Amino acid sequence: MKEWVEPINKIAREELRKSDDNDDSHGFGHLCRVSDLAVKFAKSEGANELVVFAAGMLHDIISLPKNHPQSHTSSKLAANRAEELLVDLSFPKELIPEVCHAIHAHSFSAKVIPESIEAKCVQDADRMEALGAFGLMRVFYCCGKYGTEILDDNDPLAKNRSLDDKRFSLDHFEKKLLTLYETMQTGSGREVAFSLSEFLKEYRQKLVVDHSEGNLSSARFKIARVYITAGEMERSLFHATDSLGDNGRQLNPSEYALDSFLHDDDPYIRKFIDQFTFEVNGYE
Numbered sequence: 001m002k003e004w005v006e007p008i009n010k011i012a013r014e015e016l017r018k019s020d021d022n023d024d025s026h027g028f029g030h031l032c033r034v035s036d037l038a039v040k041f042a043k044s045e046g047a048n049e050l051v052v053f054a055a056g057m058l059h060d061i062i063s064l065p066k067n068h069p070q071s072h073t074s075s076k077l078a079a080n081r082a083e084e085l086l087v088d089l090s091f092p093k094e095l096i097p098e099v100c101h102a103i104h105a106h107s108f109s110a111k112v113i114p115e116s117i118e119a120k121c122v123q124d125a126d127r128m129e130a131l132g133a134f135g136l137m138r139v140f141y142c143c144g145k146y147g148t149e150i151l152d153d154n155d156p157l158a159k160n161r162s163l164d165d166k167r168f169s170l171d172h173f174e175k176k177l178l179t180l181y182e183t184m185q186t187g188s189g190r191e192v193a194f195s196l197s198e199f200l201k202e203y204r205q206k207l208v209v210d211h212s213e214g215n216l217s218s219a220r221f222k223i224a225r226v227y228i229t230a231g232e233m234e235r236s237l238f239h240a241t242d243s244l245g246d247n248g249r250q251l252n253p254s255e256y257a258l259d260s261f262l263h264d265d266d267p268y269i270r271k272f273i274d275q276f277t278f279e280v281n282g283y284e
């Protein structure tokens with residue numbers, strides 16, 4: 001597989017550079033993390049690692065904005081483009097349909113059933129980034145980008161109305177994020193997803209308590225607001241190579257959203273950073 005790492009990384013970078021639609025929640029870092037985790041799952045599930053690697057790196061090379069009427073076709077478009085690119089690269093012909101199926105099936109909104117163990121590994125790895133600390137960052141980043149509100153002031157948990165995640169980000173927890181754990185296809189995925197899902201549940205619960213007590217400057221609201229601003233201003237979720245500022249760089253919250261929290265001693269913010277550290281280090 002080694003000889004394919006560089007060429008496939010290169011085409012993934014080039015495709016993202018050409019596209020206007022990819023944001024920091026679907027950027028190169030996301031492709032690398034999904035690909036790494038999918039390969040880890042492939043090792044324990046006995047799946048073809050090259051197929052999983054290539055599909056992980058190319059799964060979001062086309063990602064239409066969530067408010068685009070055709071956004072549910074993104075994974076099909078990405079699979080078609082990946083096929084062209086892999087043919088040009090002289091990637092093993094017999095594996096190309098496998099890679100394309102895994103790309104097409106990874107998406108939640110495409111509603112395609114992953115038929116191979118490789119597709120299952122990629123889908124699980126991608127869904128992992130919608131959970132845990134990454135999930136929080138991404139949901140509020142999108143909240144800022146698409147102008148949704150954090151929650152419905154009159155009915156935060158939608159007890160007396162239908163869920164509407166196009167208006168309220170908190171509704172997206174119930175409608176999608178907290179259902180992901182049950183959709184995990186591999187034993188390895190389920191194992192990791194459980195604790196990430198619990199983290200999101202606890203966040204939601206505490207945010208609703210903060211809201212009911214009028215504590216709008218709580219750590220939970222602070223996290224939401226920092227990532228909403230990141231989405232509005234198109235900042236990075238975190239520094240790509242030194243996310244925790246361990247290498248002595250100058251922190252820069254107006255460029256890297258996570259930098260806003262690195263010197264914060266609030267116990268919940270520390271918990272958020274610990275959770276992030278666990279995830280960015282490959283769930284180890």
Ligand SMILES: [Fe+2]
Pocket residue numbers: 026030034059060126
């Ligand atoms: Fe993705």
